[in-house]
Amino acid sequence: MKLKTRYIILVVILVFALILTGCSTKQVQNPGEKEPNISIKEEPNPAPVIEPEPEETKIDPVLVKANEAGQIMILEWHTIGEQEGRWARTYTNFRKDLEVLYEKGYRLVSLRDVVTNNIQVEAGYTPVVLTFDDGTEGHFRYIEQDGKRIIDPNSAVGVLKAFAEEHPDFGLEATFYINYYTPFRQKDSWQDKLKEVVALGMDLGNHTVNHEKLSTLSQEKVAEELARMVKMVQEVVPGYELDTLALPHGINPKEVNWAVSGEYDGTKYHNKAILLVGSGPIKSPAAKGYDPTKLPRIQVFQEEFDKWLNYFDNNPEKRYISDGDPSTISIPESEKDKLDEGLIIKDNKELIIYN
Ligand SMILES: [Zn+2]
Structure with a gap:
């Protein structure tokens, strides 16, 4: 702090x-x-x-054991509600997920900041990205209380907001990957929800209008699936760029480039990041092999979540640890080979290597 x-x-x-x-x-x-x-x-x-x-x-990267060549988790939830299962998390467990992350020194960053290598977390902490697929009601629900409309404290947005108020240093960042024509499923208020997500400082992402397997579609159909969602969001939140994509079912179109950028009916799209469904952490945006068009994620159900938390507890050298300064990339000498110097030059970063 x-x-x-x-x-x-x-x-x-x-x-x-x-x-x-x-x-x-x-x-x-x-x-x-x-x-x-x-x-x-x-x-x-x-x-x-x-x-x-x-x-x-000045921050001493040695003191905080900064390792900005380390790996980052992009976590992924599907439904949030009363049920627990392979694709479902209860809101109570979701809140616990946030507590565990907080206690273990993770801090929220936006996906956009990761892919533009503009990671801003306090020195010594590890960035983590939260994502939610399918725009279900449990992600964001309005309820009535004393004649007023409020955010359901047991929906993901409600839980995140309350947690951030209690732990301001944790941050309030997440990307909601929406699909279909009524994101978050409440017909009368979905537009307000899109605006509110953005107003809260969180993000919307593209999950395509019909959630089809993009591998089965022509280039034009792929473009339609992506551009329609972009247009829908632009109409509700003017100026907001829907520029990251979570592939429906984790399946790419025949050519990855069709998902990266295109145009349909006068609406253009360009995705800075394309997210897969599974199944592991991503490489640092300064590391060799980093590819923003193929970013894996970690699905949050108990076993999988525990597996990766334990992995980083047991292999702390694998974990991205921030030096607190987005303009520098600090790494221990031992991790030097992992770096892609081209990316560091492209992103205009100063490199600090320490023993
Ligand atoms: Zn989906």
Whole structure:
């Protein structure tokens, strides 16, 4: 928390300094103030600029054992509700999942931040991505309480929101992969839900309109399946880019490129990430072999979830551990061979290798 706070303070100082130096005309034109008769020249403001203290923001990757070549889990839930099963999780267990992740030092990041290699978690912590497939009601339900509409605290969004309020350092990030024409299944309110997911800072993802096996479709049909969903979301949340895809049934079209980008009936799509259904962690976006068009996920049912949590407990060197600074990639010397230096240059990162 401390480091993040310092970073925020630093940003605030910088922004403040920029305002002071760059916007002197605005200062004399506050609506409440009288307009001065004399014209005021824009001059550099004499106010002292507070110098940031760079050593305050430095993080020692050795101390936190940063390993940004390590693996990351993209977790996947299907239904959330009263039932527990292979494709179903109870909301009580879902809440426990969040508790376990929190206690084990995982922190939420958006999938978009992973695929753009802009991972921002506190130094020493591990990023984790949450995803929900099929846009079922248990993911996001509104209920009536005292004549008011509220988010059902026992739906995934309700659980996530409450957990984030109690654990602000955990974050509130998740991607809801929606399909069909009434995402989250409540006819009167699905548009409000799409808006609310985005307003809460979480994401929507494409799971295609009809949830078909894309391998059986022509290129044009694949494009239709993806573009229709993009259009639907654009109409409800203008400006929002639906730019990641969870393959229905985990099945690719005949050509992966058909899923990456295309156009149908004037609507274009481009997916920054394509998610499979199974079955393991992803490589770091700075590692050799990282491929955003084939990102595996880990399905959360008890056995599978425990298996991977134990795997990272028993093999801590496999786990991605952040150095707290998205502009640097810190790795121990022993992991050097895993890095793809081309990706580091492409993403404009500074590489730190330590012993
Ligand atoms: Zn699905």
